[in-house]
Amino acid sequence: MRLSSLFLINRYKLIFLLFMLMLSGVAYSYSLKSLQVDFSRSVRTTTGDNTSFGTIYYSESGLFKLKITEPLNQWLFFNGDNYEIYYPDDKKAFRFFSKLPTGLPFFETFIGVIKEDYGLSDIGYTIEKHEVRADTLFMYWKPPDYLKENFGRYLICYLENKIILASSKNAEHEVTVRSYYSDHVEFNSVYFPMTIKTVKYTRSDSTVETVNYSGEIFNQDLPENILDMKIPSDIAVKEIEW
Numbered sequence: 715m716r717l718s719s720l721f722l723i724n725r726y727k728l729i730f731l732l733f734m735l736m737l738s739g740v741a742y743s744y745s746l747k748s749l750q751v752d753f754s755r756s757v758r759t760t761t762g763d764n765t766s767f768g769t770i771y772y773s774e775s776g777l778f779k780l781k782i783t784e785p786l787n788q789w790l791f792f793n794g795d796n797y798e799i800y801y802p803d804d805k806k807a808f809r810f811f812s813k814l815p816t817g818l819p820f821f822e823t824f825i826g827v828i829k830e831d832y833g834l835s836d837i838g839y840t841i842e843k844h845e846v847r848a849d850t851l852f853m854y855w856k857p858p859d860y861l862k863e864n865f866g867r868y869l870i871c872y873l874e875n876k877i878i879l880a881s882s883k884n885a886e887h888e889v890t891v892r893s894y895y896s897d898h899v900e901f902n903s904v905y906f907p908m909t910i911k912t913v914k915y916t917r918s919d920s921t922v923e924t925v926n927y928s929g930e931i932f933n934q935d936l937p938e939n940i941l942d943m944k945i946p947s948d949i950a951v952k953e954i955e956w
Contacts, residue, residue, distance in 0.1 A: 745828060745902040748773040748936055752929040755820060758922045769929075770821055771940050779940060789943065800945045807951045820925050823893060823912065827877055828904055832870055837861075839868060849873060876905040890915055901932045 749772045756765045768782040778792040789800040800807045826832050831839075831853075838858030845852050855868040866883035876898045882891045891914050895907035908928065914921045945951060 745904055746772075746774070746825070747933045749825075750929075750931040750934075750936060750940075751927050753821075753925055753927050755923065755925045760919045771936055772825075773936060777936070777941065779943065781940075789945075791944065798945060798951070800949070805949055807945045807949050809951050809953045811953065811955045820910070820912070820923065823910055824906065824925070824927060827895075827906055831855075832877070832880065834868060834870075842867065850878070877907065888915070899930065901930075906930070 750769065752767075752769050754765065754767050756763060765785070766782055767784040768780055768788075771777065771779045771781070776794075780790040780792075782788040782790070787801065787803050789798075789802070791798040791800070796809055796811045798807060798809045829836070834855050838861065839855040840858075842854045842856040844854065851872040853870045853872070855870070857865045857868070862885060864885055866885050866887050868883070869879070869881040870877060871879040877895050879895065880891075880893045881889055884890050891912065893910055893912040895910055897908040898905040899908055900906075906927075908926065908930075910925045912923045912925075914923070
């Protein structure tokens, strides 16, 4: 069974995924009704590199679909408490049920800029302090009590109203994730970073993820063939819980 590396996570990444998915609960409809955007995603680990290409389709109605074109032909459909993976060439499909919300952590990082505080206040974070150095604003956030066992301070840096860096620490005050944002485009007074580089640290190694977005289309009707795209009724779907 070939499953996209976008979703194969081991236990040491689970807490980070939960945190990113909590950040994903922002009010996207604040300024974004629909979005179509191409991406390339490269992940470098100690065991090698892998790169994928595709297009993300999102609408405030709840539609969330991902078309992967390389390294293989693949569709992903997100449906709240489950997501589906469909391989048209192999005529195979899988449905995953999760106890966590389903989503794409790297896409949540991109779209999270719609909230000025990146959604931190929505999950209980409060500003510990802020400071300005030259033309850069540094904002330090501390976690609520219910997260302090696993999470520490969160830092967000802004330059001219654009997020340029976010850094998360664990309860031992060690940096676990650091993201760099660049090549912003403006839409409805929101600056979307078209390049995001994220470094995830563990005590034994690190993972570097670079995502480049392009061809963005905001608030236009999605193509009918995308709206209608789903797993064909004659394809058997294997269901998996994780």
